[in-house]
Amino acid sequence: MSDPTPPQRPAPVAVLVGPPGAGKTTVGRILAEWLEVTFRDTDADVEAAAGKPIPEIFIDEGEPRFRELERQAVQDALAKHTGVLALGGGAVLDGGTRALLAPAPVVFLDVAPGDAVRRVGLDAPRPLLIGNPRTRWRELMEQRRPLYTEVASAVVSTQGRAPEDVAEAVARALDLPCVSDRPTK
Numbered sequence: 001m002s003d004p005t006p007p008q009r010p011a012p013v014a015v016l017v018g019p020p021g022a023g024k025t026t027v028g029r030i031l032a033e034w035l036e037v038t039f040r041d042t043d044a045d046v047e048a049a050a051g052k053p054i055p056e057i058f059i060d061e062g063e064p065r066f067r068e069l070e071r072q073a074v075q076d077a078l079a080k081h082t083g084v085l086a087l088g089g090g091a092v093l094d095g096g097t098r099a100l101l102a103p104a105p106v107v108f109l110d111v112a113p114g115d116a117v118r119r120v121g122l123d124a125p126r127p128l129l130i131g132n133p134r135t136r137w138r139e140l141m142e143q144r145r146p147l148y149t150e151v152a153s154a155v156v157s158t159q160g161r162a163p164e165d166v167a168e169a170v171a172r173a174l175d176l177p178c179v180s181d182r183p184t185k
């Protein structure tokens with residue numbers, strides 16, 4: 001008699017990584033809607049666990065504590081969340097977090113510096129971009145690009161693409177069957 005099929009471990013259908021301004025949160029929400037699954041963002045999970053916004057966690061407790069909370073959020077989401085998951089841009093800096101991501105369907109959303117800095121300038125503050133955002137972003141990306149590439153099974157460019165076009169490219173890269181049709185323009 002053959003062995004019974006082992007119980008499937010729940011896993012997100014897609015995990016988005018990439019630098020601040022790549023559009024992980026925006027694209028993740030759109031993709032989740034099309035797939036008719038839930039969306040989760042580890043930044044929101046970390047804020048809920050700490051009971052304060054990210055800039056305050058950095059000021060009060062420092063980046064190492066933020067990365068620890070982030071690793072716990074990633075671990076929890078990978079174990080329990082079956083929808084689309086967006087990570088914070090620096091999650092890949094932590095070796096433990098990278099190891100957790102190894103079996104997951106991870107997509108690296110790539111973005112050009114000019115686009116990223118313009119996008120985050122219109123959005124919520126990122127503590128690591130304080131000062132000269134353009135220079136800081138380039139420094140972050142120099143350090144992180146190899147790490148995004150290491151954890152990802154696919155890379156999707158966001159250059160000159162609307163968030164819906166990026167979501168479609170992610171779905172194609174992971175061979176995901178979207179339930180809801182892409183809204184027509």
Ligand SMILES: Nc1ncnc2c1ncn2[C@@H]1O[C@H](COP(=O)(O)OP(=O)(O)O)[C@@H](O)[C@H]1O
Pocket residue numbers: 018019020021022023024025026027086089119120122123158161162163166
């Ligand atoms: N492909 C895109 N084109 C134009 N603007 C975008 C795109 N993706 C995201 N944005 C905008 O950029 C800002 C940052 O997006 P967000 O999803 O928070 O990025 P991330 O989570 O990767 O830091 C938001 O204001 C969002 O509306």
Ligand SMILES: O=C(O)C1=C[C@@H](OP(=O)(O)O)[C@@H](O)[C@H](O)C1
Pocket residue numbers: 018019020021024025043054087088089090091125126127128
């Ligand atoms: O790049 C980073 O180190 C960070 C990116 C942010 O998330 P987004 O990439 O969603 O902006 C957030 O986790 C925090 O401000 C730190």
Ligand SMILES: [Mg+2]
Pocket residue numbers: 024025026041043086087088
């Ligand atoms: Mg985000």
